Amino acid sequence: MGLERADDAGVYRISDELALIQTVDFFTPIVDDPYWFGQIAAANALSDVYAMGGVPKTAMNLVAFPIKQMDLDILRQIIQGGIDKIREADAVLVGGHSIEDSELKYGLSVTGFVHPARVLVKKNLRAGDRLILTKPLGTGIINTAIKAAMAPPALIDRVTRLMANLNRGAAEAMAAFAVHACTDVTGFGLLGHLAEMVTGSGCSVRIESRQVPILPETVDFASMGLVPGGAFKNKSFRQAMTIFADGVDAVMQDMLFDPQTSGGLLISIASQHAEALAEALTRRGTPAAAVIGEVLDDPIEKIYVS
Amino acid sequence: MKEIDARGLSCPAPVLHTKATLEQEHPDTIKVLVDNAASQQNVERFLRSQGFEVRLEKEGHDFAVIGKCGSPGAAVEPKAAPVATGANQKIMVMCATDRIGFGDETLGQKLMVNFIRTLKEMGPELWRLVLVNNGVKLAVAGSPVLAELKAYEATGTSVLVCGTCLEHFNLLAQKQVGQTTNMLDIVTAMQLADKVVNL
Structure with missing residues (x-):
């Protein structure tokens, strides 16, 4: 798959039966607890394989660590979090590489398997499809509130678990269905990643903002101005193709562009299968399983939000 | 007037500086x-959420966000928990029935219709309306309060309908209004609400 069709991960066909999916992702800490940070970074890296319809098989650690300033035990806990998440994905850690750096960073390079005919790409929306989201939005805004020391411990705990939640259940539920397109929602926010799916698809989409699952506290924090700069960047980048109905206020717009850490899968599927997929996702216990919009037969490639 | 120079800072730093200043100095x-639109919007929202009247001034390439306290001299209490938008409190109403009280069924149903209609008097404080057990029947085809429930949704109250209950009564396909919900959402809503009314 060439760069001009950039997708969630690279795909290399080995035979008619097997293709490799390769991906890498790492970032700086987003929670204080090193063990949970390790889990979140690993879940985030593994997610790209799930978004392509694949099964993760092997993983390698990527570590940048300020060895002179920080206790090595912190690194041990981070890596333990990563290992536990890799194990939960039934993949194996086969190695890794670490360097000394002034700023701590951790992530994984992941290799997965997929049948070449079952590769899921972003750019295959079909008119009439329904769009399904498997995790609630709000992690960027709530992480901002955490930085501002305004998030109560129970909320920090909840959002941490949400970010560490593996997209495995969603991917496995999806595998039983003829899904048209899929991606995972991360730094560009819901509408930013949706824009990538829409561009070049020859379709437009309509999102029903009231149906989009959002962590309930997000509204209050966003109304107080605890919106990360990334949300504004995402919004101004996609302004030209996004059309908001009058009832969709600025706070809702920011939430729909809120950058997510280890967000859910965004799935496009024929309307007649959408309800069944949503039920299958719910049975697998995904954090959300919401039908949030539909694909329109409208070649101007816009995102309408009502 | 207290002045803060938050130029060169990116979100959420300008809001955090503003918050710290309000808490320490009560101006x-x-x-x-x-110096950027994102910070301007965030600081503006923050000041409004703290009860300030806000106006904006352009100063060269920069923006000045000027907040004036609604009641002069009043100290701004630091808020640990988020504030509700446009409402003083969040009221959650949970209906586990489609009629009010026992005895006469017809009267009970009439009272419930009247109750749902009159709930709007709570204004924006009516935060969530949760329908469980027999209450889900209020949200399905044939219910006399569908229009009212839709109106609540349109004005920002979330109407949550218990999925397990709909399934139990075999009414999943008949649901006309509200979001299907689960027990975790209901419990979380109870925790977040300032007041829970049970019916």
Whole structure:
């Protein structure tokens, strides 16, 4: 798959039966607890394989660590979090590489398997499809509130678990269905990643903002101005193709562009299968399983939000 | 007037500086200088959420966000928990029935219709309306309060309908209004609400 069709991960066909999916992702800490940070970074890296319809098989650690300033035990806990998440994905850690750096960073390079005919790409929306989201939005805004020391411990705990939640259940539920397109929602926010799916698809989409699952506290924090700069960047980048109905206020717009850490899968599927997929996702216990919009037969490639 | 220069800072730093200043110095008026639209919007929202009247001034390439306290001299209490938008409190109403009280069924149903209609008097404080057990029948085809429930949704109250209950009564396909919900959502809503009314 060439760069001009950039997708969630690279795909290399080995035979008619097997293709490799390769991906890498790492970032700086987003929670204080090193063990949970390790889990979140690993879940985030593994997610790209799930978004392509694949099964993760092997993983390698990527570590940048300020060895002179920080206790090595912190690194041990981070890596333990990563290992536990890799194990939960039934993949194996086969190695890794670490360097000394002034700023701590951790992530994984992941290799997965997929049948070449079952590769899921972003750019295959079909008119009439329904769009399904498997995790609630709000992690960027709530992480901002955490930085501002305004998030109560129970909320920090909840959002941490949400970010560490593996997209495995969603991917496995999806595998039983003829899904048209899929991606995972991360730094560009819901509408930013949706824009990538829409561009070049020859379709437009309509999102029903009231149906989009959002962590309930997000509204209050966003109304107080605890919106990360990334949300504004995402919004101004996609302004030209996004059309908001009058009832969709600025706070809702920011939430729909809120950058997510280890967000859910965004799935496009024929309307007649959408309800069944949503039920299958719910049975697998995904954090959300919401039908949030539909694909329109409208070649101007816009995102309408009502 | 208290002045803060938050130029060169990116979100959420300008809001955090503003918050710290309000908590430490309780100024009646405050002017926050920012150099990007994102910070301007966030500081503006923050000051409004703390009860300030806000106006904006352009200063060259920068923006000045000027907040004036609604009641002069009043100290702004630091808020640990988020504030509700446009409402003083969040009221959650949970209906586990489609009629009010026992005895006469017809009267009970009439009272419930009247109750749902009159709930709007709570205004924006009516935060969530949760329908469980027999209450889900209020949200399905044939219910006399569908229009009212839709109106609540349109004005920002979330109407949550228990999925397990719909399934139990075999009414999943008949649901006309509201979001299907689960027990975790209901429990979380109870925790977040300022007041829970049970029916």
